[in-house]
Each structure stands twice: as C-alpha cells, then as structure tokens.
Amino acid sequence: MARHHDAPTSASPAPLPVDVPAAELLNGFVGTHVLYALTVSGVLDAVVAAGSVSVPTLAEATHSEPTALRALLRAAQRLGLVHGDAGTDTVALTPGGREAYRVRGYFTATVGGFGDVFRHLDTLLAWPEEFGRSVLQNGHYTALGCAQNWDFQRRIFDGATGDLGFGRVADIGCGAAARLIHLVGGRPDVTGVGVDVSGEACQLARQNVKSAGLDDRITIVQADVLGVVGAPEAFTQVTDADLVTSYFILHHFVGERVGGRPFLTALRAAFPRARSFVFADGFRDPRTEPTDDAGPAPLFTLAYQLFHDFTGVGLRTRAEQREMFLDAGYRVERELPFGHPLEWLFVLSPGTDPA
Numbered sequence: 001m002a003r004h005h006d007a008p009t010s011a012s013p014a015p016l017p018v019d020v021p022a023a024e025l026l027n028g029f030v031g032t033h034v035l036y037a038l039t040v041s042g043v044l045d046a047v048v049a050a051g052s053v054s055v056p057t058l059a060e061a062t063h064s065e066p067t068a069l070r071a072l073l074r075a076a077q078r079l080g081l082v083h084g085d086a087g088t089d090t091v092a093l094t095p096g097g098r099e100a101y102r103v104r105g106y107f108t109a110t111v112g113g114f115g116d117v118f119r120h121l122d123t124l125l126a127w128p129e130e131f132g133r134s135v136l137q138n139g140h141y142t143a144l145g146c147a148q149n150w151d152f153q154r155r156i157f158d159g160a161t162g163d164l165g166f167g168r169v170a171d172i173g174c175g176a177a178a179r180l181i182h183l184v185g186g187r188p189d190v191t192g193v194g195v196d197v198s199g200e201a202c203q204l205a206r207q208n209v210k211s212a213g214l215d216d217r218i219t220i221v222q223a224d225v226l227g228v229v230g231a232p233e234a235f236t237q238v239t240d241a242d243l244v245t246s247y248f249i250l251h252h253f254v255g256e257r258v259g260g261r262p263f264l265t266a267l268r269a270a271f272p273r274a275r276s277f278v279f280a281d282g283f284r285d286p287r288t289e290p291t292d293d294a295g296p297a298p299l300f301t302l303a304y305q306l307f308h309d310f311t312g313v314g315l316r317t318r319a320e321q322r323e324m325f326l327d328a329g330y331r332v333e334r335e336l337p338f339g340h341p342l343e344w345l346f347v348l349s350p351g352t353d354p355a
C-alpha cells in the first residue's frame with residue numbers, strides 16, 4: 001500500500017483520502033466505539049467529576065490497564081474529545097467532549113444496545129427474522145442509554161409534569177427506572193411500579209431502585225405490556241395507578257390491537273383510575289424521504305430509523321401520533337420537544353368518552 005509521502009507514479013494507487021465521506025464514515029465508526037468504551041468503563045464520569053485528572057489516577061479509579069487506557073485516550077484526543085497535558089500527564093474534556101458526554105446515552109444505546117444488529121446487517125438482509133427473536137439486542141445497554149439521556153431531559157420533564165397530582169405511578173417499559181425513581185423519590189406519599197419485558201432491564205431497574213433506597217415504594221414487574229393491557233385484572237398492582245407513564249417504547253405498540261381494540265384505546269381502559277398519561281417517544285422526520293437532500297440526520301436519528309426499518313416497526317410522525325391520541329379519546333394537555341428535534345413529550349388526560 002502506498003504511504004502518504006510516496007511520490008505518486010502512474011502505477012501508484014491514489015493516496016488514501018482523509019477529508020471525504022469515506023474517511024469521516026470510518027472515523028465516525030471508530031469514534032463511536034471509543035466514546036462508548038470511555039462511557040461504560042466509567043472513564044468519562046471520572047474525568048467529568050475531577051475536571052482534569054492524571055492518567056495513572058484515572059486507570060486506578062476505573063480498573064483500566066494503563067497502556068490500553070492511554071491508547072484509548074490518544075484516539076479520543078485525535079477525535080477532539082479530550083485534551084492531554086504531556087507535562088503533567090493529565091487529561092480533561094474539550095468543549096466537544098463535554099457535549100459528547102451530555103448526549104452519551106445515544107452512544108450507549110446505539111453501540112451497546114443494538115450495535116450487534118448493525119454489525120450483522122449483511123446477515124440480517126437474508127434472515128431479518130433474527131430481529132424478532134431479539135438475539136442481537138441488549139436490553140441492559142438500551143435501558144442504560146435511555147437513563148443517561150435523562151440528564152438533559154429531567155429539567156424539561158419537571159417543567160411539564162410538576163403540577164400533576166398523583167399517588168401511584170405505573171411506568172410501562174421502565175428500562176433502568178431512572179424516571180420512575182425520580183418521580184417517586186421526590187414525593188414521600190407516592191408509590192410506583194415499573195413494568196418491563198426484559199429480564200436484563202428489570203435487573204438493572206431493581207438495582208437502581210435499591211440503591212435509591214426506594215424498594216419499599218417501587219416494585220418492578222417483568223411482564224409484556226400487551227399482556228398487561230390485554231388482561232388488566234391480572235395485574236392490579238400495575239393497573240390501579242392514577243398516573244401512567246411510558247418513554248421511548250410506545251411506537252412498538254400504537255399500531256397493535258388488543259382484545260379487538262386499538263392499543264391506545266385498550267390502554268386507556270386498562271387504567272380506569274388514571275388521571276394523566278405522560279408519554280415520550282421518538283418520531284419519524286416528516287421531511288426525510290430517500291430522494292430528499294435533507295442534509296445530515298440529527299444525532300441518533302439515522303440509527304433509530306434504520307433499526308426500526310429493519311425490525312419492521314413503523315415509525316410515525318409526531319402529527320400522526322397526536323391524531324392517534326385524539327382518535328383514542330385522550331385530550332392533549334401539553335406537547336413539547338424533549339431535548340432532541342424528533343423526540344417529544346406528551347401530557348394527556350383520559351378525556352371524557354368511555355374507552
């Protein structure tokens with residue numbers, strides 16, 4: 001292979017490109033994995049906590065092998081995420097690194113949650129049913145990534161829901177339970193229940209509930225939401241809630257029918273005491289059709305869209321989702337962006353029609 005400084009001849013291949021989409025693509029792939037590794041190993045948390053930290057201290061604090069850690073930090077420096085001071089052997093985040101840390105949850109979910117899906121797209125072209133069996137998805141990292149995004153969603157959430165009155169909250173598809181812990185933790189008279197189909201997510205949720213000292217007020221139930229909505233009388237500890245929440249999972253169900261009714265109608269009926277429903281989800285960009293020159297996709301949107309295209313889960317636009325809520329008899333009280341251009345928070349009330 002010709003090195004960059006070799007004099008080109010008519011027989012030499014062209015030098016490797018460094019500033020074209022191919023190079024950006026490959027660097028982005030590597031950078032995504034570097035950021036993911038620095039996140040899930042706790043390195044970024046340690047750097048953020050210290051501001052600037054010596055590499056040997058960082059290695060010890062994160063149980064990292066120092067030579068490997070230095071290699072990772074060198075790559076991160078090349079990517080503009082950290083800057084290092086060779087004199088003091090310290091590292092700190094750059095402004096770009098701080099922004100990447102803020103949105104690290106998208107990297108955790110994309111690489112750890114469904115990275116194996118992307119790595120096997122070639123195989124899945126022939127056997128897409130593998131998606132249905134979920135063998136390539138890791139519920140722990142999907143839930144963890146969503147929980148990390150809570151860092152920048154919490155303020156928006158509190159502004160939108162601070163005035164809701166409730167005594168018991170049920171969170172559908174609770175993942176790591178970060179949002180449930182937040183809602184219950186600050187309200188001594190409130191109890192909560194989280195429902196998740198994934199054993200990995202339930203395990204993480206129970207750990208987090210215990211660490212928060214809330215295991216006397218929050219229960220985690222491993223169950224399929226379709227089962228709960230289909231047989232609410234079998235899940236009264238869930239369905240007696242007066243606040244129902246669900247974040248970033250509804251798109252899997254809104255097109256389903258349960259007991260002959262549309263999912264959203266059946267959900268409303270399954271929670272007869274509910275005074276409010278708080279739903280967040282990610283939506284399809286109404287402008288992005290393959291023929292459009294729409295420019296780069298917002299962070300995570302490309303992964304989100306491709307993943308759902310492959311799994312056959314149709315994503316709706318926000319406007320389509322609002323119509324579905326209205327058709328199912330809910331009243332839309334509030335609707336606001338949730339920290340990403342295509343992720344929105346809805347605060348609904350059950351309306352007056354019987355579901």
Ligand SMILES: C[S@@+](CC[C@H](N)C(=O)[O-])C[C@H]1O[C@@H](n2cnc3c(N)ncnc32)[C@H](O)[C@@H]1O
Pocket residue numbers: 139142143146147172173174175176177178179195196197198201223224225226246247248249252
């Ligand atoms: C994208 S994560 C969101 C986690 C959490 N709601 C949050 O925002 O942090 C989706 C969660 O829904 C769970 N889930 C998927 N299908 C489900 C089902 N049929 N019933 C209950 N939970 C489900 C997944 O296991 C995962 O934890």
